[in-house]
Amino acid sequence: MRFETISFVTIFLPIMLILYYSASRFLRIQNVILLLGSMLFYYIGTMHRFSFIILLSCIVWNWLAGIYIEYESNKGKNAKLALIISISGNVLLLFVCRLLDLFPSITNQLFNNWLLPLGISWFILQGIGYCIEVFLKEVSAEKNIFTIAFYLLFFPKIAYGPLIDFSMMKQQINKRIFQLKIFEEGSQRFIIGLAKKVLIADQFSYFLNYAFVQSSLDNAVTQPSVLLMWFALLVNGMFYYFTLSGYADMAIGLAKMFGFILPENFSSPFVATSLTEFWKRWNMTVIRWFRKYFSNLVNLNKNRDQIIVNLLIVWLLIGLWQGLGWQFVLWGAFNFVVLIVEHFFYFNEIKSHIILRRFYTILLVFLGFIFLRTESLYHVGQFFGDLLGLNNNGFYDARVFAFLKELWLPFLAASYIMFVHPIIKDRIATNNMVRVGNIIGIIFLYVLCLLFMLLGFQLDQLFV
Incomplete structure (x- = not known):
C-alpha cells in the first residue's frame, strides 16, 4: 500500500485515526494499534509472505543483536565482534534481497510474484543504527521486542524514511501529548x-x-x-x-x-x-x-x-x-x-x-x-x-x-x-x-x- 492511493487516504488512514484516538487515554493501547496497523500496512504493501518473513527476521535479529552487544560490552570482551556480527547480518539480508531483485525471472519461479520488500533499505539502516547506538552506549539494549518492532515498522516512515535514531523514537513511544495544532x-x-x-x-x-x-x-x-x-x-x-x-x-x-x-x-x-x-x-x-x-x-x-x-x-x-x-x-x-x-x-x-x-x-x-x-x-x-x-x-x-x-x-x-x-x-x-x-x-x-x-x-x- 502506498500513501498516494485512494484506499490509503479514504479507508486505511481514517480507520487508523478513529481507532487510535478512541484509545486516547491509554498510551499502550495506542501503541498496539499503531504497531498492528503498521504490520497490516506493510503486509498489504507487499502481499507476499516471504517479504513479511524478511521483515520479522530483521526485527528479531536486531532485538537479539542489541542484547548480545550489551552483554559482551558489560563483560568487557567481544563487543566489537558482536557489533560486526550484527551489522553483517543486516548487510547480508539487504544484499540477498537486492540480488534476488536483479533476477526477477528466476526469483519469481522460486517465490511466486516476488517483490523487493517494502522499505528494506530504510529499516536495515535503522537496525544497524540501533546496534551501533547500543555499542556506543548511547542507549541501553531494548528488552521489549515490541518496542524494536514499533521503531522499525512505524508505517509513516517505513517505505521512504526519514531515518530517526532509536533514542529519539523511544522517547515518543513512551510519552507524547496530543495537540490539535x-x-x-x-x-x-x-x-x-x-x-x-x-x-x-x-x-x-x-x-x-x-x-x-x-x-x-x-x-x-x-x-x-x-x-x-x-x-x-x-x-x-x-x-x-x-x-x-x-x-x-x-x-x-x-x-x-x-x-x-x-x-x-x-x-x-x-x-x-x-x-x-x-x-x-x-x-x-x-x-x-x-x-x-x-x-x-x-x-x-x-x-x-x-x-x-x-x-x-x-x-x-x-x-x-x-x-x-x-x-x-x-x-x-x-x-x-x-x-x-x-x-x-x-x-x-x-x-x-x-x-x-x-x-x-x-x-x-x-x-x-x-x-x-x-x-x-x-x-x-x-x-x-x-x-x-x-x-x-x-x-x-x-x-x-x-x-x-x-x-x-x-x-x-x-x-x-x-x-x-x-x-x-x-x-x-x-x-x-x-x-x-x-x-x-x-x-x-x-x-x-x-x-x-x-x-x-x-x-x-x-x-x-
Whole structure:
C-alpha cells in the first residue's frame, strides 16, 4: 500500500485515526494499534509472505543483536565482534534481497510474484543504527521486542524514511501529548506531500519512461533528439525531488497526526550553491546517518589521506545502498570526486556568482540522477551520448513540443516550487487573509488529489 492511493487516504488512514484516538487515554493501547496497523500496512504493501518473513527476521535479529552487544560490552570482551556480527547480518539480508531483485525471472519461479520488500533499505539502516547506538552506549539494549518492532515498522516512515535514531523514537513511544495544532500541521503537511507526488511527480512518469526507453534502444526507429533528452534530464531531476520530498512530507505529516515528530529530510536543496551544500539539504537523515555512524566506527579524526579514503568508502556505500550495480558505484564515486575538488579548491568559500553556482550545482545533481534511473552503465553511456548528440540523433524533433504541451503546467509548478519559492518565501507576508487562503488552497489540493487518484487524471486533460 502506498500513501498516494485512494484506499490509503479514504479507508486505511481514517480507520487508523478513529481507532487510535478512541484509545486516547491509554498510551499502550495506542501503541498496539499503531504497531498492528503498521504490520497490516506493510503486509498489504507487499502481499507476499516471504517479504513479511524478511521483515520479522530483521526485527528479531536486531532485538537479539542489541542484547548480545550489551552483554559482551558489560563483560568487557567481544563487543566489537558482536557489533560486526550484527551489522553483517543486516548487510547480508539487504544484499540477498537486492540480488534476488536483479533476477526477477528466476526469483519469481522460486517465490511466486516476488517483490523487493517494502522499505528494506530504510529499516536495515535503522537496525544497524540501533546496534551501533547500543555499542556506543548511547542507549541501553531494548528488552521489549515490541518496542524494536514499533521503531522499525512505524508505517509513516517505513517505505521512504526519514531515518530517526532509536533514542529519539523511544522517547515518543513512551510519552507524547496530543495537540490539535500539531495534528492540523500534520494534516496540511500530508496533503502538500500528496500533491507533490500525485499532481507533479506522477505526471512526469509517462514521459520519463518513454524517454529512457528510447535512449536505451540501439536501433530506435526515431532516435530521441538532443533537446528532448535535455528536457528529460530536467524533468527527471524534478521527478526525483517531488517523489522523495513528497514522501518525506507525507511521512512527517502522518507522524504528526499520531503525535510523533520525525526529523526533516529536505531543506530547499536547490538554493544550494555547491554540491557540498546540496548534500546538507537533500535526504539529510541518510547523509547524517552515514556521517554519524561511520565516523564513530572508523574515527575520521586521522590524517588527510585517511579522511579521503574514508569519505570515498562512505560515498561508495551510499551508492550501493541505492542499489546493486556499477552505475550506483559510479554515482557514489562521482559525488565523492566533486566534493573533494570543491573542498581543496575552497569552492564553498566563494560568495560571488550565486546564480552561476546554483546552475552548476543543479546541473551536476541532475546529471548524477541519470546513474540512479538507468539499468546499467551501458544505458548511462547511451543517455549521455544522446545529450551530446553523439548517437546520430538530431538537435530537435516534434516530440519536444508535444511533451511540453502536455507537461507545461506541472513543469511550471515544479520550477516555481524548486527554484523560486525557496528564495522569496521569507518575503511573503503572513496575515489572517494569507492563512485563510492557505487553508482554502490545502482543501483544494486535497480534493484535486482525490480526483486524480480516483479517476486517473492527467493535468493536461483537466485544464484543456
